[in-house]
Amino acid sequence: MIETKNLPPEPGCYLFRDEKDTIIYVGKAKNIKKRVSSYFQKRHRDAKTGQLVSHIGTVDYIVTANEVEALILENSLIKTHQPRYNIDLKDAKQYAFIHFTAEPFPRIHIARRAEGDGTFFGPFVSAAERDYIFSLVKKLFRLRTCKKMTRRGCLRYHIHTCSAPCRQEIRRDEYAASVKKASMVLKGKCGELISSLKDEMEDSSRSLNFEHAMVLRDQINAIDHLSERQDMSRRRSDDEDIINYRISGNSVFLMLFHVHKGTLAHKQEFVFGHGEEFLEEFLVQFYSDNPVPSEVILPDEVGDVLSDFLAVRLGRKVTVTVPKIGAKKRLLDLVMKNIEISYFGEEIKLEELKEILGLGDLPAVIECFDISHSSGTDVVGSMVRFTNGRPDKKHYRRFKIKTVDGIDDPAAIGEIVRRRYLRLKNEDSPFPDLVIVDGGRTQLGAAAGSLKDLDLTIPVIALAKKNEEVFIPGRAHPLPLARNEKSSHLLQEIRDESHRFAITYHRLLRKKRVIP
Secondary structure (H helix, E strand, O other), X not given: OOOOOOOOOOOEEEEEEOOOOOEEEEEEEOOXXXXXXXXXXXXXXOHHHHHHHHOOOEEEEEXXXXXXXXXXXXXXXXXXXXXXXXXXXXXXXXXXXXXXXXXXXXOEEEEOOOOOOOEEEXXXXXXHHHHHHHHHHHHHOOOOOOOOOOOOOOHHHHOOOOOOHHXXXXXXXXXXXXXXXXXXXXXXXXXXXXXXXXXXXXXXXXXXXXXXXXXXXXXXXXXXXXXXXXXXXXXXXXXXXXXXXXXXXXEEEEEEEEEEXXXXXXXXXXXXXXXXXXXXXXXXXXXXXXXXXXXXXOOOOOOHHHHHHHHHHHOOOOEEEOOOOHHHHHHHHHHHHHHHHXXXXXXXXXXXXXXXXXXXXXXXEEEEEEEEEEOOEEEEEEEEEEEOOEXXXXXXXXXXXXXXXXXXXXXXXXXXXXXXXXXXXXXXXXXXXXXXXXXXXXXXXXXXXXXXXXXXXXXXXXXXXXXOEEEOOOOOOOOOOOOOOXXXXXXXXXXXXXXXXXXXXXXXXXXXXXXX
């Protein structure tokens, strides 16, 4: 079975490869870890899915900033690799344009080809993205879509999504201003337009024209949301390589995204020793054996000699870009995000947890306790250990509760915490950096009391299931830890593993009792 525990709980795309390292399926997910795990944890509804799973050799992934990016990236990867188990869909709409006609009041519509008068935007690699942008722009700026303007007005006029030039309810210059704003959105100049709209909104507010200011506010919010769409979907005629890296200790962790004509084709990962001018050295070695793209996007400046070397290899000028803002900078950030998740995901979670809990040291070793029973019978406890953010199963322990009768989870927690650390103390063994107990304030109080009785000062917290609230000693209210933060995900993963281990032991004891 494929190992999925180290996959990230982030949005993005997952790639299934067979034993020959050929990509056989590309999928998108809101949570990569949960989606991939589902393939191996349930009975498949159809034979095709079962056959796919039987051929999976390895799983690769690419993290994106949001689900929209994952959707569009999936489309790009499928078109590039044509995996065996993806649908072979030839969609005539795929590379359509958005067109403004050359009329006094231009009409906006989708054109299959860039032919005729007017202004064309595209072609759009993703039909989903194109349709979303088209729908948003026409409603946002109330642009006409009808081929013939009638004096009666169409349905869109009556539901207030068209400014109705057919009924002469908008002047030509006002309509032209709306078309100009829409064109800025379609050209990707969202930031420039938002700045202009904010100035206009402030002017309207000062003039007490609050109704118009509210319209502008809604436009700003919609355009701001739109600007988060997939940067990888840019349609280009040239190839690009986006390269970023992170240095840790004496090693460089570098990742390269190859973008073929605006769509992400594949990624490559490298780890090598850190030294003087390592980036230039890598670029020379890599592009001596691999095709050189028209543009290389880097996080740092490189010398002119390297640019000349790349130009000689390609046979024409190569653009070397070090972006500070904009779409290309976001691409660099996306590469860095993938580096951090691939190589430093657990370290980042632990650093965040250390900061939030105010710990003096990184919680490299964490132990978590849980209780399981059936209405007070067969009461058992579990303890799991995570080392450097990952399960350390050889140190898992399970307990039969000896001093507590009936349902008293806090007392049971206090017992197993005391037994665990009394033993470590007697053996002169190292203690964990952090102790977690499943429950709320009462369970936390019981665990903290046991540690105090043993004269130990190990940091201890409690994690309550209902709202994933984190409690610490001496604080009446839970910590303001958002459920979607990386450190929160780590705490939930550790608690869930402890809960699973406790239930497994409880069921085993109950089975032995019921079946002689």
